Amino acid sequence: MTPKNRSHVQPTGDWLNQPGGLAESLERMRKAAGLTGERMAAGLSWPRSKISKLENGRQMPTAADITAWAASCGQPDAAGELLDMLAQAQHIHRQYRHQLRRGHAAMQGDLDQLVRQAQHIRNFEVMFIPGLIQTPDYARYRMLEAVHVYGAAEDGVETAVAARMHRQEILYDTTRHFEFIIMEVALQVRLCPPQVMLAQLDRLLGITGLANVTLGIIPLDAQLTVAPEHGFLMADDVTYVETHASEIILRGEESAAYERIADGLNSEAVSGDLAQHLITSAAARLRQRC
Numbered sequence: 096m097t098p099k100n101r102s103h104v105q106p107t108g109d110w111l112n113q114p115g116g117l118a119e120s121l122e123r124m125r126k127a128a129g130l131t132g133e134r135m136a137a138g139l140s141w142p143r144s145k146i147s148k149l150e151n152g153r154q155m156p157t158a159a160d161i162t163a164w165a166a167s168c169g170q171p172d173a174a175g176e177l178l179d180m181l182a183q184a185q186h187i188h189r190q191y192r193h194q195l196r197r198g199h200a201a202m203q204g205d206l207d208q209l210v211r212q213a214q215h216i217r218n219f220e221v222m223f224i225p226g227l228i229q230t231p232d233y234a235r236y237r238m239l240e241a242v243h244v245y246g247a248a249e250d251g252v253e254t255a256v257a258a259r260m261h262r263q264e265i266l267y268d269t270t271r272h273f274e275f276i277i278m279e280v281a282l283q284v285r286l287c288p289p290q291v292m293l294a295q296l297d298r299l300l301g302i303t304g305l306a307n308v309t310l311g312i313i314p315l316d317a318q319l320t321v322a323p324e325h326g327f328l329m330a331d332d333v334t335y336v337e338t339h340a341s342e343i344i345l346r347g348e349e350s351a352a353y354e355r356i357a358d359g360l361n362s363e364a365v366s367g368d369l370a371q372h373l374i375t376s377a378a379a380r381l382r383q384r385c
Contacts, residue, residue, distance in 0.1 A: 111152030117180040118152040121164060125150070128168035138167055154347035156181060206328075206335055207262055209344075213330035217357050219276040220326035222284055224295055226259055227266060228275060228302050228310075233295040234259050236287040269307050276311045276357065276364050278323060282377035289385045296378045303371060311364030312373050321359045329353060 111118045125135055125146075132146040148154035149164075156164070161181055165174035210216060210227070218225040224233060238252045265271060282296065303310050313319070328335045334350040336343040345353065365373070 111155070111184055116152070117156070117177065117184055118150055120177060120180065121156075122150040124164070124168045124170060124173065128170070130168065135167055139163055148347060155184065155349075207258070209330040209333055209335060210262060210328075211265060213333075214270065215272050215274075215329075215331055217274045217276070217329040218326070219323065219328075219357060219360055220281060221278050221323050222326075223281055223286055224277065224299070225275050225326075225328075227263055227273065228298065228308075229259065230291070230295050230298050231256055231260055232291045233287055233298075236291065240286075266302075266305065266308060271307060273305075273308045274311070274357075274361070275302075275309065276313065276360050278313050279315045279373055279377075282312070282374060283380070289381055293378055293381060296374050296381075299374050300371060303367070309366060310370055311361055311366045312370045313360060313364045314373065317363045319360070319363055321356050323360060327353055327357075329357060 113119075125132070130138075132150075133143055135141075136143045136146050145154065149156050149160065158178060158181065161177045162171075162174050165171050165177060216227070218227060223237065226234065226237075229237070234256050235252060238255050239249070242249050242252065266273060282299075285292070287295075299310065302308055313323075325336065325338065329350070332346070332350055332354075334345040334353040336345065336353075364370075
């Protein structure tokens, strides 16, 4: 199927790897210059893996990368054409990143596939409980939020909730490791009725007993080196970011940046007994207000 017939914007990796695309052009230029990947990487002082990632469309090159590549291959004048191709790829990348969500089900199939194929899942959230450890009622209120924001049909909510609950089955696959990091505010903000939130807090206490699940909570008074601007989910080396207007899937260097952010946030989180104390304290305060 050609790009113009597709119902969604073509992902950047697909575009980079299309016949005659930027990735193929870079590889062809290197081989025409008689350079091995190792030799070219050494000449540019790059990791060997970077050559492979650029030639396989797994990393978006920068303009500086393109210019250096052409010069290394002895074809500096070819940089202009390659930079034009890069501009097209970046345009597609921006379109894909800002694809408007359509109701509850937008990109949920892609997210489900990402999670089910991964061995290590890291999920950070600021204001709410991560989807993989939500109760059905709590998830229902998150789906209803989308109804209010986008004017989507409410009759799709139950299907979306059921799909999210079905996805949670992978939590009990002990060959996978899950790392959830949340801000303490997610335990306290009122995004659902008190009884729904109390059940959700109880669910969190149960999650802490799973050997392959780590739950970290960042206290409100923690001093952070990185401002947590939004939540994100990492499935191995792929990062999924959801905003109010779009879903973004990141790979390569962009995803690696989120890996570093997750490491920094995790270093400020408490787990085990300290995390359980924050959860039970939040539940006690909520009961007092009811």
